[in-house]
Amino acid sequence: MSETLQDYQRRNGAVWGEGDNSAIICSFSNDDQALEAVKEGVAMCDRTHWGRLQVSDQDRLAFLHNQSTNNLKILKPGEGCETVFVTSTARTIDLASVYVTAETVILQVSPNRRQQLMSWCDRYIFFGDKVKVEDITLQTVSFSLLGPESKSLLQRLGITDLPDIPHHHVGADINGQSVRIVAETGLMSPGFTLITDADSGAGLWQILTDQDACPFGETVWEKLRIAQGRPKPDAELTEDFNPLEAGLWQTISFDKGCYIGQETIARLNTYQGVKQRLWGIQLSQAVPANTPITLEEKKVGLLTSVVETSSGPLGMGYIKTKAGAAGTHIKVGTETGILVEVPFLTHYFPDSDPGSPKGS
Numbered sequence: 075m076s077e078t079l080q081d082y083q084r085r086n087g088a089v090w091g092e093g094d095n096s097a098i099i100c101s102f103s104n105d106d107q108a109l110e111a112v113k114e115g116v117a118m119c120d121r122t123h124w125g126r127l128q129v130s131d132q133d134r135l136a137f138l139h140n141q142s143t144n145n146l147k148i149l150k151p152g153e154g155c156e157t158v159f160v161t162s163t164a165r166t167i168d169l170a171s172v173y174v175t176a177e178t179v180i181l182q183v184s185p186n187r188r189q190q191l192m193s194w195c196d197r198y199i200f201f202g203d204k205v206k207v208e209d210i211t212l213q214t215v216s217f218s219l220l221g222p223e224s225k226s227l228l229q230r231l232g233i234t235d236l237p238d239i240p241h242h243h244v245g246a247d248i249n250g251q252s253v254r255i256v257a258e259t260g261l262m263s264p265g266f267t268l269i270t271d272a273d274s275g276a277g278l279w280q281i282l283t284d285q286d287a288c289p290f291g292e293t294v295w296e297k298l299r300i301a302q303g304r305p306k307p308d309a310e311l312t313e314d315f316n317p318l319e320a321g322l323w324q325t326i327s328f329d330k331g332c333y334i335g336q337e338t339i340a341r342l343n344t345y346q347g348v349k350q351r352l353w354g355i356q357l358s359q360a361v362p363a364n365t366p367i368t369l370e371e372k373k374v375g376l377l378t379s380v381v382e383t384s385s386g387p388l389g390m391g392y393i394k395t396k397a398g399a400a401g402t403h404i405k406v407g408t409e410t411g412i413l414v415e416v417p418f419l420t421h422y423f424p425d426s427d428p429g430s431p432k433g434s
Contacts, residue, residue, distance in 0.1 A: 079120075082280055083099065083279065086289060088101075089101050098123050098291070100292050102289045102291060105293055108289070109298075111287075112220045112263055117290050118220070118282055118287040120217055121216040121218050122215040122275070124211075125188025125209070127183060127208065127210065128181075128209075129205065130178045130205075130206045138172070140334070141334055143325055144156065144157035144158075144330075146172060153174055153241070154173040154174060154243060158170070162334055164342070165314070166313070166316060168183050168190075168311065169311060169322060170184075170191075171267075173241070173256055175254075192207060195207045214269055214272055218267045219265045219268070220259045220265040225266075227285050243255060252270065253278065255268055261298055263302070300390055302418045305322070305418075309390070315392065316335075319351055320419075321352045321419025322420070324420045326339065328343060350393060350394050351392065351395055353390070353392075353416070354414040354416035355377065355388065355406065357380065357386065357411045358409045359387060361406050367393060367405065367406050369397050369402070369405070375391050375397065375404075376392055377407075398413055400413055401414075
């Protein structure tokens, strides 16, 4: 019997989580080496446990355009962007990556949101809509290569026509395996995400590790996520917060017209109604998530995530907009912290043509 992806990863030191996290690799017992590879070489994370939804039929782009925050109608095959699914009151459901192909749209969504988004889409497909949504998570694998040498690694495999624009993608052949290669990593680190059929997963993983891609698991991902500021469902992305507060302005088009949650988001922007924003926080000592944040003895926010790093504990948290700026000293429980900018978040629109998909 041929070796499975999990068999191959286990032989290479993979350690999985327990219980609800049993499908997630925690570590390959090489966390320091992997973090160095992200900075100087190429590291690889198995994101197969993330959700992948495939949307097909002729109304697919119009349907997704009407369900999320970015301008998807103008995307062409080979292009993509990030978008946010929100409730009717603009509370955040998930941040998703969108990849448009000639026949379908592929959504890569957070691990714990695929079933919710499947149900959400089904709820809004009405009679006469020519849309089909399929969960292809179990039929596919997804690996992200992170680091400055990622492009060189793929070029050594004979792939020369690599996309340079974030979220753009190409189909490629790697040792006889059909692979979609996307110019994004889910973080701000340079690199690519590769998606292929589940049956090809073990072979592709072996090819990439044979090319010195250093594998890593959720422990390193979480350190990178918090250091770079990517918000996460059930932490920063909840129905308590909207995408403007979450620093996801780059995923929102104010020119696309109506979509679910649009009126609330437009009103918040027009009347400058964003009362809190997400920050990175350098902590003096680690404290649990959900610890209140205070300034001059007044509660001004909430810690949402925390992780230990070689430079000390880092966190993320929501702070009232008027309470501080980068460099502000705060109290987090009984400990101290400093507000820091993190590169994943934007709190204004980057310069771009009106109506263009942010992040494409």
